[in-house]
Amino acid sequence: MPKLPKLAEQIFVVFTLFLSTSALIPVLIEGGSGSIGSDSYSPKFFMLIYTITFLLIVKHQKHFVRAAQKDIWIWLFLGIVIASILWTFAPDVTPRRSILLLGTSVFAVYMAMRFTLREQLQLLACALGIVIVLSCMFAIGLPKYGLMTVQEGGIHAGAWRGIMTHKNILGRLMVFSSMVFLFVAMSNPIQNRRYRWLPWAGYVLSIALIVLCTSKSALVICLSLTIILPLYRSWRRNYNQLIPLMIALILVVGSISTLLLDNLPVVADALGRDLTLTGRTDIWSAMFDLIWERPWLGYGFNAVWRDWDSEITAYLWRTLAWECPYGHNGFMDLLAELGFAGFSVFLLSFINTFFKGVMWLRITRCIEGAWPLMYLTFLVMYNISESTLVETNSIFWIVYVSTVFSLAIEYQQAKSYQYNNSSLIDEEWMNIKSFTKQQ
Numbered sequence: 001m002p003k004l005p006k007l008a009e010q011i012f013v014v015f016t017l018f019l020s021t022s023a024l025i026p027v028l029i030e031g032g033s034g035s036i037g038s039d040s041y042s043p044k045f046f047m048l049i050y051t052i053t054f055l056l057i058v059k060h061q062k063h064f065v066r067a068a069q070k071d072i073w074i075w076l077f078l079g080i081v082i083a084s085i086l087w088t089f090a091p092d093v094t095p096r097r098s099i100l101l102l103g104t105s106v107f108a109v110y111m112a113m114r115f116t117l118r119e120q121l122q123l124l125a126c127a128l129g130i131v132i133v134l135s136c137m138f139a140i141g142l143p144k145y146g147l148m149t150v151q152e153g154g155i156h157a158g159a160w161r162g163i164m165t166h167k168n169i170l171g172r173l174m175v176f177s178s179m180v181f182l183f184v185a186m187s188n189p190i191q192n193r194r195y196r197w198l199p200w201a202g203y204v205l206s207i208a209l210i211v212l213c214t215s216k217s218a219l220v221i222c223l224s225l226t227i228i229l230p231l232y233r234s235w236r237r238n239y240n241q242l243i244p245l246m247i248a249l250i251l252v253v254g255s256i257s258t259l260l261l262d263n264l265p266v267v268a269d270a271l272g273r274d275l276t277l278t279g280r281t282d283i284w285s286a287m288f289d290l291i292w293e294r295p296w297l298g299y300g301f302n303a304v305w306r307d308w309d310s311e312i313t314a315y316l317w318r319t320l321a322w323e324c325p326y327g328h329n330g331f332m333d334l335l336a337e338l339g340f341a342g343f344s345v346f347l348l349s350f351i352n353t354f355f356k357g358v359m360w361l362r363i364t365r366c367i368e369g370a371w372p373l374m375y376l377t378f379l380v381m382y383n384i385s386e387s388t389l390v391e392t393n394s395i396f397w398i399v400y401v402s403t404v405f406s407l408a409i410e411y412q413q414a415k416s417y418q419y420n421n422s423s424l425i426d427e428e429w430m431n432i433k434s435f436t437k438q439q
Contacts, residue, residue, distance in 0.1 A: 009056070009114065010123060012049075012052065013111060013114075013115070013123050014123055014126045014127045014130075015049075015127075016049050016107065016398075017123065017124060017126075017127035017128075017395055017398070018127040018130050018131065019042065019045055019046070019049070019393075020104075020393055020394055020395040020398055021127070021128075021131055021164075021173055021395050022042075022164070022165070022169070022393075022394075023131050023134070023135075023162075023163045023164055023173075024134065024163045025039060025041055025042055026039055026042075026164075026165045027138070027145050027161075027163050027164065027165055028145070029041075030165060031145075042393065046100065046103070046393050049103075049107065050103035050106070050107065053103070053106060053107045053110055054106075056110060057106070057110055060113065060114070063113050064109065064110065064113055067109055067112060067113040067405055067409060068109055068405075070405055070408035070409055070412070071349070071352075071404050071405055071408050073345060073346075073348055073349035073352060073404075074105060074349060074401055074404055074405075076345050077342065077345045077346050077349060078101065078102055078105055080338055080341055080342045080345060081098050081101055081102075081301045081338065081342065081390075082098045082099075082102065084098065084297070084298070084300045084301045084303075084337070084338060084342075085098060085300070087297055087300060088299065088300025088301065088303045089299045089300050089303045089304075089310065089311065089312055090299075090300055090302065090303035090306055090310065093302050093303060093306065094300045094301045094302060094303055097301055097302040097392050098301050100392040100393060101301070101390070101392045101397070104392055104393055104394065104397055104398060104401075105397070105401050107398060108397070108398045108399075108400075108401035108402040108405070109401065109402070109405050111123075111398070111402045112401075112402040112403075112404075112405035112406040112409060113405070113409075116406070116410065117368045117371055117372075117403075117406050117407075117410060118187055118189065118366070118368050120399075120402060120406065121180055121183050121184050121187070121368060121371065122184055122189060124180045124399070125180050125181055125184045125199060125202060127395075128173070128176070128177040128180055128181070128202070128206075129202050131162070131163065131173065131177070132162075132174075132177065132202060132205050132206065132209065134162065134163045135160070135161075135162020135163050135164070135170065135209060136162070136205070136209075138162055138163050139160045139161075139162055139212070145163075146160065146161065146162055146163070147159065147160060147161065148160075148161050148166075148167050156214065159212070159213055159214040160209060160212040160213045160214075161213065162209065162213075167213040167214060167215055168213070168215050168217070168218070168386075170209060170213045170215070171209075171210055171213045171215025171217065171218030171219075172215070172218060172382060172386065172388065173395075174206045174207075174209045174210045174213070174218065174222075175206075175210065175218050175221050175222045175225070175378065175382075176378060176395075176396070177202070177206040178203055178206035178207055178210070178222055178225075179225060179374060179375070179378060180202075181199050181200070181202035181203035181206055182199075182203050182229075183367055183368060183370075183371055183374075184199040184202075185199035185200045185202075185203055186367040187366065187367045187368060207222065210222055217385060217386075221378070221381045221382065224381065225374065225377065225378060225381070228374070228377060229370060229374060232361065232370045232373050232374065233361075233370055235358065235361055235362065236361060236362060236365070236369075280328045280329070280385060282320060283316075283320060283324055283327055283328055283329075284327070284328075284329060284332055286316050286319045286320055287304075287316070287327055287332050287336055290304075290312060290315070290316070290336060291332075291335055291336050291339075294339060295339055295340055296339045296340055296341055297338070297339040297341055297342075298335065298336055298337045298338045298339035298341075298342065299312055299336060299337060300337060301337050301338065302337065302392075303337060304316075304327070304333065304336045304337055305324070305325060305326045305327070305333075326387045327387055328385055328386060328387060329383065329384060329385065329386075329387060330379075330382075330383030330386065330387045330388055330389030330390070331343070331383060331389065332387075333387045333389070334346060334389055334390055346389075346390070349404065350376065353372065353376065353403070353404050353407060354372075354373065354376055356372070356407050356408065356411055357372035357373040357376065357407060358373065359411065360372060360407055360410070360411045360414070361373060363411075363414050364414065371403070372403050372407050375399060375400070375403055376403075379396070379400065
């Protein structure tokens with residue numbers, strides 16, 4: 001049983017992670033009507049959360065400063081986000097959202113400072129477990145809230161959305177949840193044998209909700225990640241074993257890609273899509289026209305997709321002939337908002353983290369050694385057709401930033417441990433050699 005202060009800290013983190021999924025509150029405000037009202041409650045909760053986070057950081061300020069120094073790219077990126085206040089096309093939105101993104105990032109660094117990757121996965125499992133249980137309760141007991149009814153003209157009527165505002169949002173979160181519960185189950189942190197089934201139950205229920213929400217993208221990405229996990233874990237083997245595996249992977253991926261390209265109309269029809277990716281290519285084409293007008297700095301953080309009063313949004317909506325809520329591609333939205341300056345810094349952060357993740361995977365034997373690479377893969381896959389890359393008060397941005405800093409902290413600790421152990425071994429070996437010479 002953890003001590004009370006530590007337990008209170010864990011409850012605080014779980015509550016924050018649950019709230020950052022955008023679950024429950026928007027659904028209750030909507031009331032099953034299909035139109036999402038203004039949420040005045042979540043901002044107040046997050047302001048309270050960031051105030052508590054600040055007080056906790058003051059308490060552990062030396063540790064926080066050391067942790068914050070582990071990665072420069074996130075802070076440089078946040079600097080560009082805040083600087084976009086100077087040139088934004090939405091001066092009423094960008095300042096507030098920039099400060100909120102800074103608060104979200106600081107909370108993530110605090111989480112990386114206070115908890116290991118394994119502990120973070122366990123806390124995530126607790127928060128996502130609450131989402132799963134409440135989603136099942138709402139879908140079964142309160143179908144007015146838990147099922148898709150009048151949304152999008154009723155074309156998805158009957159699909160589960162749980163305590164999320166849309167079935168696809170539930171699907172995306174459950175793909176993430178399935179990864180978290182699989183890692184927790186495989187790390188086997190529960191001492192009492194009677195409760196070791198809980199993480200596996202979370203994993204199975206996550207898969208079940210993916211099926212019940214009828215999100216084909218979520219199902220495809222979940223299956224892809226399940227296949228990728230053992231491939232990443234195989235990178236721990238020596239290079240003589242790794243080369244044949246990589247050749248086999250290239251052959252398999254190449255064969256499947258050729259098969260899909262030769263049968264695109266059939267595949268698109270089977271997934272309920274068309275060759276324009278349900279109109280996404282039209283959106284990206286219109287966005288490119290805007291991007292090339294301000295390629296270096298963009299239009300400001302969260303300044304592109306607003307309302308008819310926004311000159312940029314109005315142009316996009318007139319061009320597309322419908323009120324598109326976002327760019328359906330996280331990288332495109334980032335490029336439009338912060339230009340090549342912000343996009344390049346984020347890309348460098350991402351690539352740097354990926355290579356650190358590979359090195360971390362190679363020097364560890366625990367299952368969470370593969371977590372950074374798996375989460376980065378999840379982010380890339382989902383942001384090809386959705387936009388969850390850089391969001392305020394979002395669990396996905398929290399986990400990205402906490403993974404970046406946790407990886408830097410734990411990688412340094414692992415290398416230090418290896419160095420100390422190798423020094424001890426070398427010292428013992430020298431003693432043995434010295435003793436042999438004396439004899």
